[in-house]
Amino acid sequence: MPTLVNDGFPFTASQARDLGMAHAALVEQTSLGLLRRVFRGVYVDARVPDSRAHRLRAIKLVTPTQAIVSDETAAWLYGLDVFPPRERHNLEPALVVAHGATRVRRPGTRPRQALIKARDITFVDGVHVTTPVRTASDLLRKLYRPYALAAADAFAHDGLVDPDELTEYVNRLKGYRGIVQARTLATMVDPRMQSPGESWQRLRIRDAGFPPPEPQFEVIDDFGRSMFIDLPYPDLLIGTEFDGREFHTAGHHVAHDRERREYLSDLHGWRWVIGTRARLFGTDTSFEDELGDLLGIKPIARWWGHGRGESRWWAERAGLAS
Numbered sequence: 001m002p003t004l005v006n007d008g009f010p011f012t013a014s015q016a017r018d019l020g021m022a023h024a025a026l027v028e029q030t031s032l033g034l035l036r037r038v039f040r041g042v043y044v045d046a047r048v049p050d051s052r053a054h055r056l057r058a059i060k061l062v063t064p065t066q067a068i069v070s071d072e073t074a075a076w077l078y079g080l081d082v083f084p085p086r087e088r089h090n091l092e093p094a095l096v097v098a099h100g101a102t103r104v105r106r107p108g109t110r111p112r113q114a115l116i117k118a119r120d121i122t123f124v125d126g127v128h129v130t131t132p133v134r135t136a137s138d139l140l141r142k143l144y145r146p147y148a149l150a151a152a153d154a155f156a157h158d159g160l161v162d163p164d165e166l167t168e169y170v171n172r173l174k175g176y177r178g179i180v181q182a183r184t185l186a187t188m189v190d191p192r193m194q195s196p197g198e199s200w201q202r203l204r205i206r207d208a209g210f211p212p213p214e215p216q217f218e219v220i221d222d223f224g225r226s227m228f229i230d231l232p233y234p235d236l237l238i239g240t241e242f243d244g245r246e247f248h249t250a251g252h253h254v255a256h257d258r259e260r261r262e263y264l265s266d267l268h269g270w271r272w273v274i275g276t277r278a279r280l281f282g283t284d285t286s287f288e289d290e291l292g293d294l295l296g297i298k299p300i301a302r303w304w305g306h307g308r309g310e311s312r313w314w315a316e317r318a319g320l321a322s
Contacts, residue, residue, distance in 0.1 A: 005045040010058040040108035070096040082151035132160040141178030150199035156191035163189040197242035201275040208288040208299040
């Protein structure tokens with residue numbers, strides 16, 4: 001196999017010149033898929049598999065000494081992808097600098113100043129990173145509500161934070177922007193959530209004014225086989241599940257889900273309301289309308305946009321919407 005570019009280690013655009021690679025060659029090899037762009041201005045040989053070690057090496061190349069890796073980038077170092085859907089290709093690392101420290105003006109990064117204490121910082125292989133509980137609390141404050149809850153659920157699911165510890169942490173914070181949202185959402189964090197879509201759907205159910213479902217409910221069929229329902233109401237035999245594009249659009253996945261749901265419907269009388277991204281975000285209210293019909297509860301209609309500032313409350317659909 002040909003030698004890896006820079007022996008497989010990440011490198012900056014300026015370092016590429018030292019490797020004998022002109023800017024035009026760098027652009028060409030990236031467009032051909034021979035190089036992978038880790039961050040803006042940071043590259044690695046595309047044959048090198050993604051790993052925490054390589055992520056750390058890449059971060060070191062763009063992080064000034066006084067800066068701390070934070071927010072979605074810190075989560076990425078912890079092995080979690082909590083970027084909002086529209087920002088998953090954002091290649092600018094998020095950094096925070098304590099108030100009073102020298103400002104960071106590094107091109108290709110997203111620096112900010114914030115109140116941060118020593119206990120909120122950890123040192124990982126030469127990189128200062130916000131601790132998991134600080135990272136989760138920052139995401140609860142900063143991200144749009146559905147994405148914020150999904151991020152914190154992911155931290156809890158991976159065992160990086162304890163929900164009670166997170167709630168206690170955000171309750172101690174005072175004067176932080178977005179702290180009211182963070183305190184509300186922290187009480188909902190649940191390690192049983194297995195995907196962002198499940199977190200979004202659980203919040204949508206709460207926003208509609210419905211009682212909380214029981215996540216990951218186990219059903220045993222006549223052959224002793226175990227099946228799990230994402231967000232059901234077991235006593236009412238109502239199942240809600242989220243069908244995301246990543247795992248539920250391939251033909252065999254669609255067929256498997258359909259067969260499983262039909263089997264449980266025929267065997268026990270389960271009824272289903274299936275959520276998708278299109279049904280949860282935007283002006284479509286059919287998800288909560290269908291669930292409300294089964295629960296016998298009139299939903300509170302909420303319009304969800306795709307980012308902060310894009311949601312609004314509506315009056316119940318009786319001609320009172322403003």
